[in-house]
C-alpha cells in the first residue's frame with residue numbers, strides 16, 4: 438500500500454486505510470506499507486546491522502539454508518528506535534488483529550547473501566490445535582527491509598489468499614506449486630505485516646550484495662514459543678515508553694529469571 442503524504446507525515450492511517458489493511462492481513466495473510474520509515478533512520482539501522490551481520494557471518498555457518506542467515510539483534514540503539522519497535526502504523530494493525538495487550542517477543546533478522554537458494558515453502562509458526570483447525574490470528578510478524586527488495590536480491594515469496602487459514606497435514610511443497618504466489622517487492626524502510634501462518638519462502642539472491650531485513654514477532658500475550666527471550670537490561674527497559682514496556686513485558690528484563698519458566 439502506498440500511503441498518503443498526510444498519513445506518512447502523521448504516522449497514522451486514515452480509518453479507511455486501516456480498515457483495508459486489516460482486511461488484507463485477515464484475508465490475504467499480509468499487507469505492505471511502502472517507505473514508512475525515515476531514510477536517515479534506515480541508513481543508520483543498515484549501517485549497524487551490516488557491522489553485526491559481517492561479524493556474525495565470519496564466525497557462524499549459514500543457518501537457514503545455503504548463504505542465508507537468521508541473526509538475533511541486540512535490544513539496543515539504534516534497533517529499538519521508537520519508530521521501529523512502536524511504529525504507530527504497524528501497531529494500529531497488530532492491535533486490531535491480536536489485541537492492544539499483545540506482546541513483542543522476537544527481534545531478529547533474515548538475510549540471504551549472494552548465491553543463496555530457494556527455501557522450502559513453510560509457515561513460521563505452529564497451529565494452536567493438533568488438527569490445525571482454523572482459529573483467529575494469534576501471531577503477526579513485521580519485516581523491515583533495509584534495502585529495496587527486488588527481483589534480483591531474493592525478495593520473499595508468499596502464498597496469499599488463505600494459506601494462513603489452512604489446516605495442518607497438507608503437503609505444502611506439492612500444493613504450493615499449483616497455487617498463486619507472489620514476490621514481495623518493496624522499497625527500503627517499508628513495513629511488511631504478515632500472519633505468521635502464511636506460507637512463504639526465501640528466494641535466491643542473485644545480486645552481489647546482502648539483502649538485510651529486520652524481523653519482529655507480535656503475539657497474543659498468552660502465546661508461548663520456544664524462541665529465547667529477548668534480553669533487556671533494566672536500565673534500557675526503564676528508558677522505554679509505556680507502550681514499549683508493555684510490548685516487551687514478557688521478555689528477560691534485568692537479572693530476572695527466564696520469564697518462560
Ligand SMILES: O=C(O)CCC(=O)C(=O)O
Pocket residue numbers: 501507547548549556591592593594637638639640650
Ligand atoms: O526473509 C526471507 O526472505 C524469508 C526468510 C524465511 O522465511 C526464513 O528464514 O524462515
